[in-house]
Amino acid sequence: MLRLNDVSKTYRVGTFGGQLLHAVRHVTFDIQDGEVISLIGESGSGKTTIGRMILKLTSPSSGTIEYNGADIAGIRKSGLKDYYRQVQGIFQDPFSSCNPIFKADRIFQIMHEEFFPHVGKDKWRAKLDETLKCVGLNPEHILNKFPHQLSGGQLQRFLIARALLLDVKFLVADEIISMLDASTRIDVLNLLADLKKYGLSILFITHDLSLGYYISDRSVILYKGTVVEFGATGKIYAKPLHPYTQMLMASIPHLDKKWTQIRGELGGKTNGSLEGCAYYERCPLPGKGQQCLASVPPLVEIEPDHMVACCCCEK
Amino acid sequence: MSLTVENLTVYYQTLKGVVQALEDATFSLDDGEIMGLAGESGCGKTTLGTSLIQLSGRMRYIKGKLALDGQELPIWDNTAMNDFRYKKVSLIPQYAMSAMNPTRKIGMLTRELIEAKKVDFNQVLPELKRRLELVELPEKVLNMYPIELSGGMKQRMVMVLSTLLNPSLLIADEITSALDVSTQKAVMEMLGEFRDRKYVKSMMIITHDISVLYQIADSIMVMYAGQLSEKAAAETIIREPRHPYTKMLIAALPKIGVRYSEQVLSGIPGKPPLLLDPPAGCRFRERCPAAFGKCLQAPPFKEVQKDHFVACWKEFERHA
Numbered sequence: 001m002l003r004l005n006d007v008s009k010t011y012r013v014g015t016f017g018g019q020l021l022h023a024v025r026h027v028t029f030d031i032q033d034g035e036v037i038s039l040i041g042e043s044g045s046g047k048t049t050i051g052r053m054i055l056k057l058t059s060p061s062s063g064t065i066e067y068n069g070a071d072i073a074g075i076r077k078s079g080l081k082d083y084y085r086q087v088q089g090i091f092q093d094p095f096s097s098c099n100p101i102f103k104a105d106r107i108f109q110i111m112h113e114e115f116f117p118h119v120g121k122d123k124w125r126a127k128l129d130e131t132l133k134c135v136g137l138n139p140e141h142i143l144n145k146f147p148h149q150l151s152g153g154q155l156q157r158f159l160i161a162r163a164l165l166l167d168v169k170f171l172v173a174d175e176i177i178s179m180l181d182a183s184t185r186i187d188v189l190n191l192l193a194d195l196k197k198y199g200l201s202i203l204f205i206t207h208d209l210s211l212g213y214y215i216s217d218r219s220v221i222l223y224k225g226t227v228v229e230f231g232a233t234g235k236i237y238a239k240p241l242h243p244y245t246q247m248l249m250a251s252i253p254h255l256d257k258k259w260t261q262i263r264g265e266l267g268g269k270t271n272g273s274l275e276g277c278a279y280y281e282r283c284p285l286p287g288k289g290q291q292c293l294a295s296v297p298p299l300v301e302i303e304p305d306h307m308v309a310c311c312c313c314e315k
Numbered sequence: 316m317s318l319t320v321e322n323l324t325v326y327y328q329t330l331k332g333v334v335q336a337l338e339d340a341t342f343s344l345d346d347g348e349i350m351g352l353a354g355e356s357g358c359g360k361t362t363l364g365t366s367l368i369q370l371s372g373r374m375r376y377i378k379g380k381l382a383l384d385g386q387e388l389p390i391w392d393n394t395a396m397n398d399f400r401y402k403k404v405s406l407i408p409q410y411a412m413s414a415m416n417p418t419r420k421i422g423m424l425t426r427e428l429i430e431a432k433k434v435d436f437n438q439v440l441p442e443l444k445r446r447l448e449l450v451e452l453p454e455k456v457l458n459m460y461p462i463e464l465s466g467g468m469k470q471r472m473v474m475v476l477s478t479l480l481n482p483s484l485l486i487a488d489e490i491t492s493a494l495d496v497s498t499q500k501a502v503m504e505m506l507g508e509f510r511d512r513k514y515v516k517s518m519m520i521i522t523h524d525i526s527v528l529y530q531i532a533d534s535i536m537v538m539y540a541g542q543l544s545e546k547a548a549a550e551t552i553i554r555e556p557r558h559p560y561t562k563m564l565i566a567a568l569p570k571i572g573v574r575y576s577e578q579v580l581s582g583i584p585g586k587p588p589l590l591l592d593p594p595a596g597c598r599f600r601e602r603c604p605a606a607f608g609k610c611l612q613a614p615p616f617k618e619v620q621k622d623h624f625v626a627c628w629k630e631f632e633r634h635a
Contacts, residue, residue, distance in 0.1 A: 042495035042496075042497065042498075043466075043495055151586060152356075153586075181355040181356055181523060182355065182523060182524075182525070182564055182567055182568060183355055183563070183564060183567055183582050183583035184582055184583075184586075185567075185582070186567045186568075186569065186580045186581065186582040187581075187582040189569070189575075190575070190579060190580070190581075190582075193575040193579075207495055207496065208496075209496065209571065210526075210568075210569045210570055210571050211569055213569070213571050213572075213573075213574065214569040214573060214574055214575055214580070215574075215575050233574075234574075237571060247497060248496060248497065251496040251497045251499070251500040252496060252571060253496075253499075253500075253524070253526035253527045253529065253530045254526065254529075254570065254571065255525075255526050255529055255553055255565070255568060255570050256570070258529070258530055259500060259504070259530050
């Protein structure tokens with residue numbers, strides 16, 4: 001339903017915008033109906049930028065994003081409202097996603113007036129109650145409250161409800177779990193997974209690999225804005241091929257085994273080379289050499305539904 | 316015993332009343348022990364950590380006895396604590412990213428800090444350089460402003476700063492929460508190395524992420540709503556937790572190998588009580604599946620097995 005075609009985003013940074021920061025480089029992947037894709041990478045890997053481009057908060061420097069076959073760059077004005085009716089985002093900090101001086105009712109009322117002016121008041125109220133219950137909230141505990149009177153987990157669910165009230169088909173969930181406590185995060189995660197049943201597709205952006213594993217059908221591993229590995233979640237986790245993915249997997253704190261003796265790596269300080277493999281400098285593979293720097297390694301399908309962009313790893 | 320704490324109770328004075336943030340904490344820390352302190356937000360982890368170093372304006376010391384290396388730790392006396400702070404007890408704060416003065420170069424900042432404790436900076440300098448090397452920071456950072464460093468680099472710089480005078484006790488408050496998995500691993504391993512090299516005698520790592528603690532900590536202490544729930548060796552807490560809260564908390568952690576499509580994990584229903592006027596007795600009572608009449612009284616934090624402390628009436632019965 002959503003497809004990213006060779007999307008790149010370049011920011012101008014530095015005092016006079018003289019330097020270029022390539023946040024996203026030639027990213028191509030697609031998301032099917034009712035599918036959860038997790039986008040995994042360290043900070044600075046361009047995960048959030050991809051989410052923002054899909055939500056039309058920034059526009060890609062090159063490449064296109066297609067939603068149901070149509071390029072979203074062409075959507076303007078009235079079309080935009082229709083687009084947002086179907087595509088919504090939820091962000092990391094639930095408190096800064098709500099206007100702190102608006103009560104919950106008012107937020108819903110604005111939605112009612114803006115998006116569903118033809119729906120009667122009673123009908124709207126019934127729909128509202130139903131949606132709140134669907135995300136596991138008691139409407140009486142939520143309505144007539146200010147955002148600060150709700151807990152983080154409640155508010156995050158409230159935001160999911162806000163998105164669901166629209167006829168949302170595609171949800172960008174940007175690190176929505178990271179602010180929550182261990183005891184409540186799993187409930188929000190289960191809620192997201194349940195929504196799949198309604199045909200909702202989710203782009204689940206996270207840096208926590210175990211959360212990604214729990215919820216997603218397919219995973220995209222990003223490094224410095226390039227996709228280094230892409231495929232079915234089970235296959236990537238069972239047999240990570242790219243050295244970066246392997247390093248990430250080795251760094252996950254497991255509950256059933258301790259970290260092995262290889263040292264954790266400190267994040268790369270450089271921008272990554274533009275011509276060749278972005279991971280070249282940190283790459284530990286013995287076989288790395290000129291061929292890595294000559295050109296950006298393309299994504300190659302190793303087994304069905306498992307692609308990797310590395311020219312020297314064992315296949 | 317590096318640190319012993321007995322019946323430490325610390326409240327917050329607020330406009331609405333007294334918040335009972337830390338109730339009757341009794342525990343001890345061995346020499347060389349890395350203890351992890353885990354719990355949900357608002358359960359008093361940070362209160363316990365900071366009360367060992369400085370009571371901020373609204374914090375009220377109610378009762379309790381503390382001793383560090385056999386010497387009394389006078390946390391109720393702000394001036395007397397000056398002799399302990401930084402030299403004996405040191406802290407890596409929660410927001411280490413913004414812990415350094417942005418208007419000073421890092422070298423200058425370090426010098427001022429060291430000299431404020433009446434220690435000659437030039438004597439410390441060679442050691443400082445050695446430690447910078449250990450955490451893989453170039454020596455030239457001393458000539459840079461904090462803003463020039465990335466988040467992970469700042470974190471490591473603060474680690475070196477906090478431990479420069481070889482404190483007996485280091486409190487590390489949520490130091491890896493903002494870091495990527497790979498950097499998180501590196502930082503945690505450096506903490507372990509600091510202990511192995513005897514830069515720091517014992518350590519208290521505060522975090523909500525139990526799986527990180529399991530990797531590095533010798534023992535884990537779990538708190539709930541201002542009360543201690545359980546303390547035991549890390550292995551024991553993960554494998555054989557006894558307190559119902561710990562059990563549920565560990566069961567709620569997503570791990571590699573568990574997928575929604577195959578096994579649905581469940582969270583802990585309900586939410587922690589407000590500490591402004593907490594219910595009497597065990598504070599986990601309302602969310603606890605095993606609660607019974609006796610839970611109306613607060614359970615003591617008792618050793619049920621060697622080095623395994625639990626505060627739960629059900630567990631006491633089982634071991635009576």
